[in-house]
Amino acid sequence: MNQQPVVNWAAQVLSAYKVYRSGDDEVRALDGVTVGFESGRFTAIMGPSGSGKSTLMQCAAGLDRLSAGTTIIGDVDLSTLNEKQLTLLRREKVGFVFQQFNLLPTLSARENITFPLDLAGRRPDAGWMDHVIATVGLADRLDHRPSELSGGQQQRVAVARALVERPEIIFADEPTGNLDSHSSTEILTFMADAVERFGQSVVMVTHDPVAAAYASRVLFLDDGRIVGELLDPTRDSVLDVMRRIGP
Numbered sequence: 001m002n003q004q005p006v007v008n009w010a011a012q013v014l015s016a017y018k019v020y021r022s023g024d025d026e027v028r029a030l031d032g033v034t035v036g037f038e039s040g041r042f043t044a045i046m047g048p049s050g051s052g053k054s055t056l057m058q059c060a061a062g063l064d065r066l067s068a069g070t071t072i073i074g075d076v077d078l079s080t081l082n083e084k085q086l087t088l089l090r091r092e093k094v095g096f097v098f099q100q101f102n103l104l105p106t107l108s109a110r111e112n113i114t115f116p117l118d119l120a121g122r123r124p125d126a127g128w129m130d131h132v133i134a135t136v137g138l139a140d141r142l143d144h145r146p147s148e149l150s151g152g153q154q155q156r157v158a159v160a161r162a163l164v165e166r167p168e169i170i171f172a173d174e175p176t177g178n179l180d181s182h183s184s185t186e187i188l189t190f191m192a193d194a195v196e197r198f199g200q201s202v203v204m205v206t207h208d209p210v211a212a213a214y215a216s217r218v219l220f221l222d223d224g225r226i227v228g229e230l231l232d233p234t235r236d237s238v239l240d241v242m243r244r245i246g247p
């Protein structure tokens with residue numbers, strides 16, 4: 001008998017359409033996307049500006065609803081949830097790293113990191129919290145506010161905030177977009193480590209072939225559709241596909 005390997009999906013988006021209307025204009029930001037994100041895998045999403053990357057992430061993370069199609073996080077179909085249930089599920093299962101960090105300016109780095117847990121009324125597991133802080137290398141900056149941190153340090157706080165909850169899946173929308181190459185390498189190594197050592201699932205949008213090569217799978221979007229996929233990417237194999245698909 002032919003046995004199918006069992007795949008554990010952290011999140012799935014099935015036959016997904018997202019249409020934005022403004023006046024008579026209609027933009028199909030997602031135009032029939034079906035994709036699963038495996039548990040314990042680091043996936044990168046690439047594609048030209050306007051190809052639907054952020055829309056796919058926001059919908060897969062339950063931050064926005066699809067016009068048609070199905071979003072599943074873990075084994076829960078999001079369409080079965082009301083807004084309150086959706087908020088709770090997101091709090092419990094999803095970490096999101098925004099391009100602009102989205103840190104709270106009046107809270108210290110430490111308070112920013114534990115903020116989602118505080119919201120959920122949970123205490124951080126002390127050992128894990130220490131480990132995350134040691135890994136992000138911010139032990140001596142924890143009492144500083146975001147305005148007293150560099151861009152790279154702020155983004156590390158944002159990644160630590162997503163990791164400390166040990167969510168089922170972390171979505172990171174261009175987490176290294178504004179960073180110098182040193183800070184960028186730190187963040188990428190940190191996320192790749194979390195996947196490798198702790199089985200964390202990460203989905204990351206990036207424009208940078210070097211960043212994409214940290215992932216074990218790269219998906220290419222164009223015009224709201226998936227137009228390519230690479231496993232075990234290298235900088236050069238990613239560049240090859242980008243050349244074929246166009247800017």
Ligand SMILES: Nc1ncnc2c1ncn2[C@@H]1O[C@H](COP(=O)(O)OP(=O)(O)OP(=O)(O)O)[C@@H](O)[C@H]1O
Pocket residue numbers: 020021022027028029047048049050051052053054055056
């Ligand atoms: N709230 C919105 N209202 C109307 N159109 C939108 C909205 N959000 C996105 N779009 C449109 O949907 C399409 C996909 O946008 P999206 O932000 O997902 O692209 P992207 O691949 O993330 O681009 P970038 O690389 O520039 O961040 C674009 O044509 C965009 O203009």
Ligand SMILES: [Mg+2]
Pocket residue numbers: 053054055
């Ligand atoms: Mg975007």
